[in-house]
Amino acid sequence: MKKLSHISILSAVLATSVALTGCAGTSNSSGGSNTSGGGQQSTDQSSASGGGATDGGVIKIATQTPLSGNQSSLGDAIKTGAEYALNLRKEEFKKLGFDIQLFPQDDQADPKIGVSNAEMLISNPDVYGVVGHLNSGVAIPSSVKYEEGNLVMVSPANTAVKLTEEGKKTVHRICARDDAQGPKAAMYAKNTLGVKTAFIIHDKTAYGQGLSDQVKLQFEKDGVQILGYEGITQGEKDYSAVLNQVTAKNPDIIFFGGLYPEGGILVKQAREKGYKGYFMGGDGLDSSDMIKIAGDAVEGVVFTSVAGDVTQTEEGKKWAEEYKKATNKPLETYSVYGFDSMNVILNGVMEAIKANGGKKPTREQVLEAVHKTKDFQGQFTKVTFDEKGDNVNADVFIYKYDKDKSTFVGKAE
Amino acid sequence: MLNILPQVLVDGLTLGFMYAVVALGYTMVYGILEFINFAHGEIFMVGAFVGTEVLLISDSLGALEGMNPFVALFLTLIIAMVLTGALGVGIERIAYRPLRGAPRLVPLISAIGVSFLLQDLVRFTEALARNEFYLNSPTLFTGSISLGSIASIPTKGLIVIVIAIVMMIALTLFVNKTKWGIAMRAVAQDQSTASLMTINVDKVIMLTFLIGSSLGGATGVLFAQNYGTIDPYIGFILGLKAFTAAVLGGIGNLRGAMVGGVLLGLLESLSGAFMGPLTNGAFGAEYKDVFAFSILILVLLFKPEGLFGEAVKEKV
Numbered sequence: 001m002k003k004l005s006h007i008s009i010l011s012a013v014l015a016t017s018v019a020l021t022g023c024a025g026t027s028n029s030s031g032g033s034n035t036s037g038g039g040q041q042s043t044d045q046s047s048a049s050g051g052g053a054t055d056g057g058v059i060k061i062a063t064q065t066p067l068s069g070n071q072s073s074l075g076d077a078i079k080t081g082a083e084y085a086l087n088l089r090k091e092e093f094k095k096l097g098f099d100i101q102l103f104p105q106d107d108q109a110d111p112k113i114g115v116s117n118a119e120m121l122i123s124n125p126d127v128y129g130v131v132g133h134l135n136s137g138v139a140i141p142s143s144v145k146y147e148e149g150n151l152v153m154v155s156p157a158n159t160a161v162k163l164t165e166e167g168k169k170t171v172h173r174i175c176a177r178d179d180a181q182g183p184k185a186a187m188y189a190k191n192t193l194g195v196k197t198a199f200i201i202h203d204k205t206a207y208g209q210g211l212s213d214q215v216k217l218q219f220e221k222d223g224v225q226i227l228g229y230e231g232i233t234q235g236e237k238d239y240s241a242v243l244n245q246v247t248a249k250n251p252d253i254i255f256f257g258g259l260y261p262e263g264g265i266l267v268k269q270a271r272e273k274g275y276k277g278y279f280m281g282g283d284g285l286d287s288s289d290m291i292k293i294a295g296d297a298v299e300g301v302v303f304t305s306v307a308g309d310v311t312q313t314e315e316g317k318k319w320a321e322e323y324k325k326a327t328n329k330p331l332e333t334y335s336v337y338g339f340d341s342m343n344v345i346l347n348g349v350m351e352a353i354k355a356n357g358g359k360k361p362t363r364e365q366v367l368e369a370v371h372k373t374k375d376f377q378g379q380f381t382k383v384t385f386d387e388k389g390d391n392v393n394a395d396v397f398i399y400k401y402d403k404d405k406s407t408f409v410g411k412a413e
Numbered sequence: 414m415l416n417i418l419p420q421v422l423v424d425g426l427t428l429g430f431m432y433a434v435v436a437l438g439y440t441m442v443y444g445i446l447e448f449i450n451f452a453h454g455e456i457f458m459v460g461a462f463v464g465t466e467v468l469l470i471s472d473s474l475g476a477l478e479g480m481n482p483f484v485a486l487f488l489t490l491i492i493a494m495v496l497t498g499a500l501g502v503g504i505e506r507i508a509y510r511p512l513r514g515a516p517r518l519v520p521l522i523s524a525i526g527v528s529f530l531l532q533d534l535v536r537f538t539e540a541l542a543r544n545e546f547y548l549n550s551p552t553l554f555t556g557s558i559s560l561g562s563i564a565s566i567p568t569k570g571l572i573v574i575v576i577a578i579v580m581m582i583a584l585t586l587f588v589n590k591t592k593w594g595i596a597m598r599a600v601a602q603d604q605s606t607a608s609l610m611t612i613n614v615d616k617v618i619m620l621t622f623l624i625g626s627s628l629g630g631a632t633g634v635l636f637a638q639n640y641g642t643i644d645p646y647i648g649f650i651l652g653l654k655a656f657t658a659a660v661l662g663g664i665g666n667l668r669g670a671m672v673g674g675v676l677l678g679l680l681e682s683l684s685g686a687f688m689g690p691l692t693n694g695a696f697g698a699e700y701k702d703v704f705a706f707s708i709l710i711l712v713l714l715f716k717p718e719g720l721f722g723e724a725v726k727e728k729v
Contacts, residue, residue, distance in 0.1 A: 241698055261547065
């Protein structure tokens with residue numbers, strides 16, 4: 001009972017403040033929509049909007065990432081990065097008479113939740129864009145809804161090829177696609193590591209085999225000899241059968257298309273069998289658990305990733321410091337991607353406002369403006385969208401494992 | 414290509430002996446109850462976790478420093494065997510005994526339920542205690558014995574083989590020479606007649622679960638030692654293959670399980686290593702299971718009772 005009365009007091013306060021905002025805001029129907037979807041999440045935001053009198057209205061940019069569950073650290077990083085970007089530009093929009101607000105949603109890394117959140121977002125007229133998702137499996141079904149509502153989506157992290165291949169106009173991403181990783185990885189192996197022979201192993205999954213196929217294609221193009229192309233079964237712990245083939249042929253590099261539970265065991269067992277060459281994989285090997293599984297054998301393992309390390313430049317380091325100070329949260333790889341995605345959307349909104357003569361634009365106008373983004377230099381990525389919504393400037397990065405951590409090597413070229 | 418043959422054989426034997434000991438657990442229970450204990454793979458997994466935890470904890474306490482690795486392994490095996498043996502008996506008491514008169518499928522479903530329960534229980538407790546459920550076992554034996562230039566056997570692989578053989582011999586002696594072993598064989602042949610001969614059938618069944626489960630748990634410890642990494646789902650694939658090995662040898666037959674396990678391990682290892690080169694890449698190592706299971710189907714087509722199914726009368 002006590003709890004219930006608290007909630008009712010809270011909601012009474014909330015309702016009053018919303019009503020006040022409604023009175024202050026003259027032109028727009030923001031008062032009503034504040035209550036429609038926000039729930040308790042928007043409590044502090046609605047009270048904040050009560051303070052700043054804006055006549056243009058409220059513009060909400062949503063984030064859709066897992067904020068609970070075991071992927072929440074990544075999802076929260078995207079949200080926090082986006083929030084940081086938005087807060088930095090609040091004043092800029094206020095001058096034009098608009099109140100921009102973050103509208104964070106928790107998709108729980110679950111396609112069903114993602115879609116129902118997306119439905120809620122498109123039915124809210126104040127929402128002008130979405131930064132999200134973390135998981136391609138959630139982004140793809142949710143994007144169907146965004147397309148229905150003409151709501152522009154800019155993804156910081158989805159690499160699945162299918163996402164932008166479905167021809168949805170609203171879908172954009174600033175990171176690279178999965179199919180960029182394979183060719184770049186093969187080029188790096190050939191040009192920088194100087195390998196002449198390769199043995200390719202994959203885990204028979206769409207991700208692993210797809211990646212391996214592309215590496216194989218590129219190797220064949222570049223004249224690297226393929227000594228073997230074999231699949232392993234996920235979940236097994238004994239890969240000696242395949243590795244005996246490898247040691248017999250002694251290739252310069254083993255390329256593994258798959259994830260760290262198998263990759264860690266593979267490299268460990270390969271080293272136990274006396275294999276001395278390179279071991280390389282895709283971003284499936286990017287996990288601190290890789291080190292735990294492979295033990296000492298992890299040293300020297302090279303992998304590609306579509307996510308780069310912002311702290312590699314002086315300017316990036318400075319940004320990271322400010323980010324940590326302002327948000328009081330640790331810097332994750334995806335923080336800066338959330339930040340850049342938000343800025344891409346905000347730029348689009350800004351363009352659309354200008355094009356609309358300073359009045360609140362329509363979603364279609366924002367979508368057009370975002371879609372036209374060209375040579376936008378974000379904090380970390382340079383963004384130019386092509387027809388499909390892929391970022392033509394997206395890079396693939398190379399990392400290498402030391403004994404106890406992975407270190408950034410550079411862009412794969 | 415043939416220069417890797419000794420290495421392939423050694424790897425196949427290591428894997429095969431592990432299959433064989435786990436297969437014993439399936440075949441013993443089947444011999445007595447004519448029921449397939451699908452939770453047995455999970456008991457193997459629990460054994461791997463118990464053993465690894467014992468080693469991890471004693472390592473963090475510094476108890477492994479200076480201890481003879483053989484002594485450490487022996488103690489770990491004992492602890493794991495006692496705990497998994499007790500677990501097996503407990504499962505029988507709670508999940509199987511109340512269903513003994515029920516239709517065949519009912520205890521089978523119960524076994525599948527137990528196996529899910531064990532998987533997630535281990536995942537849950539490990540995640541709570543260590544915040545992750547991939548465990549890496551400290552390696553007790555690191556060296557390897559080289560056989561000239563042709564092959565090198567890692568010491569841990571050799572230990573797996575030796576311990577597996579010792580366990581098999583001990584089990585055979587137990588079943589054939591002791592009073593309890595004879596009682597087990599009697600119950601396997603005819604439960605009601607055995608009970609008329611003042612054999613306590615319930616106790617014999619408990620004993621069967623105790624022995625089968627502790628053998629499975631011990632194999633789990635060996636597995637963790639040999640491959641280093643374990644997770645709560647290792648029991649599924651290995652259990653399935655061990656069950657296959659038991660069927661290949663003739664389920665219900667001890668010698669059959671041993672031979673079937675070793676044979677399956679060798680087949681897998683050989684086909685994994687040589688099928689790719691022999692077929693010029695058309696059938697790679699990913700077909701090793703297909704090959705091994707095709708052999709199983711062939712054997713069962715011509716000898717449905719398995720390799721040793723009828724030749725030996727004793728069933729336990």
